[in-house]
Amino acid sequence: MTQGILIIAEHRQQALRPVSAELITAAQSVRGELGGKVTLAVIGRGGRRFESALALEGVDELVFVETPETEFESDTWEAAITALASELQPALILLAHSVDSMAFAAALAVRQGYGFATDVFGLAIEAGSLLATRGGYGQKLNVELEFPGRATVLLAVRGGSFKPPLGAGRPVTRDFECQIPKARTRNVAYIEPASTGDIDMTAKEFILSVGRGVGEQDNIERFRELAETLGASLGCSRPVADSGWLPKSRQIGQSGKTAVQCKLYIAMGISGAIQHLAGMKHVDTVIAVNTDANASIFTVARYGVVGDMFEIADELEKQFG
Numbered sequence: 001m002t003q004g005i006l007i008i009a010e011h012r013q014q015a016l017r018p019v020s021a022e023l024i025t026a027a028q029s030v031r032g033e034l035g036g037k038v039t040l041a042v043i044g045r046g047g048r049r050f051e052s053a054l055a056l057e058g059v060d061e062l063v064f065v066e067t068p069e070t071e072f073e074s075d076t077w078e079a080a081i082t083a084l085a086s087e088l089q090p091a092l093i094l095l096a097h098s099v100d101s102m103a104f105a106a107a108l109a110v111r112q113g114y115g116f117a118t119d120v121f122g123l124a125i126e127a128g129s130l131l132a133t134r135g136g137y138g139q140k141l142n143v144e145l146e147f148p149g150r151a152t153v154l155l156a157v158r159g160g161s162f163k164p165p166l167g168a169g170r171p172v173t174r175d176f177e178c179q180i181p182k183a184r185t186r187n188v189a190y191i192e193p194a195s196t197g198d199i200d201m202t203a204k205e206f207i208l209s210v211g212r213g214v215g216e217q218d219n220i221e222r223f224r225e226l227a228e229t230l231g232a233s234l235g236c237s238r239p240v241a242d243s244g245w246l247p248k249s250r251q252i253g254q255s256g257k258t259a260v261q262c263k264l265y266i267a268m269g270i271s272g273a274i275q276h277l278a279g280m281k282h283v284d285t286v287i288a289v290n291t292d293a294n295a296s297i298f299t300v301a302r303y304g305v306v307g308d309m310f311e312i313a314d315e316l317e318k319q320f321g
C-alpha cells in the first residue's frame with residue numbers, strides 16, 4: 001500500500017527554481033487524503049546548500065541525494081527517484097514540468113508502471129481518486145485525468161500554478177544513498193538564447209493587463225502609455241490577443257503565459273474567467289478594475305475598483321504621469 005508524497009526539487013546553475021516551493025503547496029491540496037508524510041528530495045552535488053530555503057511549512061522530511069553531477073543529468077535523476085520511490089513507496093510523486101523532467105519522467109513512469117501526466121495545473125481528490133487537471137486539444141479544454149489501478153502517480157506540474165508556502169517549517173533532514181549509474185551525458189554549458197525581441201511575461205514583476213473591456217484596438221495605445229507611466233509591462237486577456245490587438249506573447253492565462261515572477265498585477269476590463277486566473281491568481285497583489293461588481297476577477301483581487309477603466313486610467317495618468 002503506497003502513501004505519502006515525494007517532491008523533487010528543481011535547481012539550475014546552483015539556484016533553486018521557484019517551482020520547487022510551489023510543489024509543496026500542490027502537495028498540501030491532497031496530502032490529507034493520501035496519508036503519510038511529505039518528503040522533499042534534492043538530487044545533485046552539494047544539495048545541502050538549499051536546506052534552509054526548503055525548510056518550509058508542509059515539508060515533513062528533507063532528503064539529500066548526493067550525486068557526482070552538480071547540474072541535472074537525466075539518468076542520474078531517474079536512478080535517484082527510482083531508489084527514493086522504492087524506499088518511500090509514495091502514492092504521489094511531484095516534479096516540475098520543465099525541460100529537465102521532460103528528459104526522463106515519461107520513461108521513468110513507463111518503467112515503474114506509474115500513472116503519469118505532464119503540464120498539470122490542478123490537483124484534487126474526488127470520491128477517493130486522485131484527479132489531475134491539464135489542458136487538452138491545444139489548450140482548448142481543461143482535461144481531468146484519473147489514474148485507475150496505479151499505486152503511484154507521477155505528475156509534472158506547471159510552474160506558477162500554485163503559490164509557494166509562506167511559513168517556515170522544521171523538517172527532519174537526512175542524506176540518502178543509492179546506486180547512481182555512470183552518466184551518459186555531461187552538462188557542458190548553459191547558453192542564453194539570443195533575444196527575439198519577444199517579451200517574456202513570465203519574468204515581469206509588475207503587469208498591467210487589459211481585457212475585452214478595452215473595447216477596440218485604437219484604445220490599446222492609451223493603456224500602453226499608462227503601463228509605461230506606471231513602469232508596468234502591458235499584458236492582456238485572450239480575446240485581446242486573439243483579435244490581434246496585442247501579440248500572443250503578452251496573453252496571460254492557461255493558453256498564454258503564467259505571470260510567474262509577478263508581484264503586482266492590475267487587471268482592467270477583465271472578467272476573471274478561470275482560464276485567465278490560471279495565469280495570475282497566485283500573484284500577491286492583484287488590483288482589479290471592472291464596471292461589473294460581480295465580475296469573478298474580484299474574487300482574487302486584493303484591491304478592487306468598480307468603475308470605468310478609462311476613467312481610472314485618466315486618474316492614474318494624473319497621479320503618476
Ligand SMILES: Cc1cc2nc3c(=O)[nH]c(=O)nc-3n(C[C@H](O)[C@H](O)[C@H](O)COP(=O)(O)OP(=O)(O)OC[C@H]3O[C@@H](n4cnc5c(N)ncnc54)[C@H](O)[C@@H]3O)c2cc1C
Nearest residue numbers: 139140141211212213237238253254255256269271291309
Ligand atoms: C481552453 C481555453 C483556454 C483559454 N485560455 C485563456 C487564456 O490563456 N487567457 C485568457 O485571458 N483567457 C483564456 N480563455 C478565454 C476565457 O475563457 C475568457 O473568454 C477570457 O479570459 C475573457 O476575456 P476578458 O475577461 O477580457 O473578456 P470578458 O469575459 O468579455 O470580460 C470583459 C470584462 O470587461 C468589463 N468591462 C467592460 N467595459 C469596461 C470598462 N469600460 N471598464 C471596466 N471594465 C469593463 C466587463 O464587465 C467584463 O467583466 C481560454 C478559454 C478556453 C476555453
